Amino acid sequence: MTPTCFKREGQACIACHVGRRSDWHDLDQPASALLASGRRRREYGSGELVFTQGEPNDGVHCVSGGTVGIRRLDEKGNSVLLELAYPGDTIGYRSFLTGSEHKTSAEALGPSVVCHIDRVTIAALLGGNPALGLRFLKRSIGELEHAHDMIFRQATLSNRHKLVHLLLVLVVRHGRLNSNGAQSIDLPVSRRDLASMVGTRHETISRIIGRLETDGVAHFSGRQVTIPSVDALAAEIDCLI
Amino acid sequence: MTPTCFKREGQACIACHVGRRSDWHDLDQPASALLASGRRRREYGSGELVFTQGEPNDGVHCVSGGTVGIRRLDEKGNSVLLELAYPGDTIGYRSFLTGSEHKTSAEALGPSVVCHIDRVTIAALLGGNPALGLRFLKRSIGELEHAHDMIFRQATLSNRHKLVHLLLVLVVRHGRLNSNGAQSIDLPVSRRDLASMVGTRHETISRIIGRLETDGVAHFSGRQVTIPSVDALAAEIDCLI
DNA sequence: GCACAAAATTGACGATCATCAACGACGATC
DNA sequence: GATCGTCGTTGATGATCGTCAATTTTGTGC
Numbered sequence: 001m002t003p004t005c006f007k008r009e010g011q012a013c014i015a016c017h018v019g020r021r022s023d024w025h026d027l028d029q030p031a032s033a034l035l036a037s038g039r040r041r042r043e044y045g046s047g048e049l050v051f052t053q054g055e056p057n058d059g060v061h062c063v064s065g066g067t068v069g070i071r072r073l074d075e076k077g078n079s080v081l082l083e084l085a086y087p088g089d090t091i092g093y094r095s096f097l098t099g100s101e102h103k104t105s106a107e108a109l110g111p112s113v114v115c116h117i118d119r120v121t122i123a124a125l126l127g128g129n130p131a132l133g134l135r136f137l138k139r140s141i142g143e144l145e146h147a148h149d150m151i152f153r154q155a156t157l158s159n160r161h162k163l164v165h166l167l168l169v170l171v172v173r174h175g176r177l178n179s180n181g182a183q184s185i186d187l188p189v190s191r192r193d194l195a196s197m198v199g200t201r202h203e204t205i206s207r208i209i210g211r212l213e214t215d216g217v218a219h220f221s222g223r224q225v226t227i228p229s230v231d232a233l234a235a236e237i238d239c240l241i
Numbered sequence: 242m243t244p245t246c247f248k249r250e251g252q253a254c255i256a257c258h259v260g261r262r263s264d265w266h267d268l269d270q271p272a273s274a275l276l277a278s279g280r281r282r283r284e285y286g287s288g289e290l291v292f293t294q295g296e297p298n299d300g301v302h303c304v305s306g307g308t309v310g311i312r313r314l315d316e317k318g319n320s321v322l323l324e325l326a327y328p329g330d331t332i333g334y335r336s337f338l339t340g341s342e343h344k345t346s347a348e349a350l351g352p353s354v355v356c357h358i359d360r361v362t363i364a365a366l367l368g369g370n371p372a373l374g375l376r377f378l379k380r381s382i383g384e385l386e387h388a389h390d391m392i393f394r395q396a397t398l399s400n401r402h403k404l405v406h407l408l409l410v411l412v413v414r415h416g417r418l419n420s421n422g423a424q425s426i427d428l429p430v431s432r433r434d435l436a437s438m439v440g441t442r443h444e445t446i447s448r449i450i451g452r453l454e455t456d457g458v459a460h461f462s463g464r465q466v467t468i469p470s471v472d473a474l475a476a477e478i479d480c481l482i
Numbered sequence: 483g484c485a486c487a488a489a490a491t492t493g494a495c496g497a498t499c500a501t502c503a504a505c506g507a508c509g510a511t512c
Numbered sequence: 513g514a515t516c517g518t519c520g521t522t523g524a525t526g527a528t529c530g531t532c533a534a535t536t537t538t539g540t541g542c
Contacts, residue, residue, distance in 0.1 A: 072389060072393050074393070074397070078393075078396075078397045080392065080393045080396045080397065082389050082392060082393070094382045094385065094386070097378060097379070097382060098379065098382055098383075103386055103389070104389070130371060130374075133371075133374060133375065133378065134374065136378060137338060137374065137377060137378045137381060138338065138339065140378060140381040140382055140385055141335045141338060141339055141381055142339075143385055144335065144381055144384055144385045144388060145335070145344055147385060147388035147389060147391075147392060148313060148323050148344070148345070148388060150388075150392055151321065151323060151388060151391055151392060151395065152313050152315070152319075152321045152323070154392065154395045154396075154440055155319075155321045155395075155437055155438075155439075155440040155441075156315070156319045156321065158498090158530090159498085159499085190518095190519070190520090191519075191520060191521095192518095192519075192520090196396055197396075198396075199395055199396040200396075200499075200500090201499080201500060201501085202519085202520075202521095203499090203500080203501085203520090203521080203522085204498085204499060204500075206520065206521055206522080207498095207499090207521090207522090209521095210521090210522090222520095399500090399528090400528085400529085431489070431490090432489075432490060432491095433489075433490090441529075441530090442529080442530060442531085443489085443490075443491095444490090444491080444492085444529090444530080444531085445528085445529060445530075446490095447490065447491055447492080448491090448492090448528090448529090451491090451492090463490095463537095463538080483542105484541100484542085485540100485541090485542080486539105486540085486541085486542100487538100487539090487540080487541100488537105488538080488539080488540095489536100489537080489538065489539085490535100490536080490537065490538080491534105491535080491536070491537080492533100492534085492535075492536090493532105493533085493534085493535100494531100494532090494533090495530100495531085495532090496529105496530090496531090497528105497529080497530075497531095498527105498528080498529070498530085499526105499527080499528070499529080500525100500526090500527075500528085501524100501525085501526090501527095502523105502524090502525090503522100503523085503524090504521105504522085504523085505520100505521085505522080505523105506519105506520090506521080506522105507518105507519080507520075507521095508517105508518085508519075508520095509516105509517090509518085509519095510515100510516085510517085510518100511514100511515085511516085511517105512513105512514090512515085512516100
């Protein structure tokens, strides 16, 4: 699971198996050298901020290991977790391209590794590699359609169904098959963040979790979730009749 | 209000005052000529579909007049109005750039004029004008941040506050100042669509409207809304204490 | 003008939610 | 080890919402 490049500081993203799935995988030789010299790897502890909402952009970041949460805050202390970023995902590119301050914060959810590429390097790379800009465009479109899916679910699903959907999404990235055939998830987020992703309060999430427990479709113990049958859970969303 | 180019069929977007605010405003001479030959203007009646979710992409569209709703549907008949597109906005570019079928439907909300640019023309324009791709990227990023705003509001605001926010947004595009200083809006959408944008049911929207009426902050008569004081309405969202 | 379909409103009821409060568990810090 | 703050859970209560149903209004086509 851990990329080999974690241990080799000077290695180029292009040779990193994470990098091969990233936006930077098919740069030409000089561009790759430029990227190797202009990027900095850094490890983040759980809860550390990669960048902060409202601060000026200082280049783009690429997740290399772990999970990074993209969060939006307001003046009243409300916090909503908008996206989760995984190895290979480029983050912070929007404020770079629009030349504005960060509209969201990026926070390591658990120990993570993130590369940073400074403004001049990324600008030079974009100028010499038109395909890179196109890849940012595709990424942006993908995120936009993901956001539209989210808005659609927020408007049409009940809170319980939204939580079930979220669990099913988290299974893909964080799930592991148990010996008895059940799926287990180590949740990367707190109950409060879970609540913000569903669009409700944390007390309500607690109660919905309680109902999922009594219904026997999922068992929660701290941040560990066990799902006896993923199919049974998925059936909740499909078969509403 | 009506652009002069509405009456001149053969005119280039570059000379249209709508076009000057669109993604196509600073093309060079040959590109402009290519655009003029490859685009088709068409008028749409209220409720007519510009493109349909699930169908293959056949180029991009540019709104020239009226209002176009971007809608997502599911198998169970649920419908959510995700965005409103106005003159100057390019729509349908996402499925073109990703080479996929349309993920949303576009519907004229009232009489509208929309230009269509076929696939080969837009591909040629993109190849010869790198700035055009960059503009699509900026548009996509803008829509993404708009979607994030929406997700944040869906998660943090009450239904009443969401409706108030929606009214305040609609004032900008559809409002007109009354003689007595009040603002009037001709809503471009039905109550059902209003409900989908707020993320609730149309019966609930009816009741919230009733409460806004009794509170005297807005008066509804069919699709016409009168707001005595926009500031008083805006104060509802800011001052929650 | 009439008929029909769709939209919008209103009522009633049970389900769900937000809020406030209290409490225990946990981790960080000194 | 003691303290503090955060997180998570649970209870109680009033408010809001979803659903079903009945009704009125609106709009459209003939």
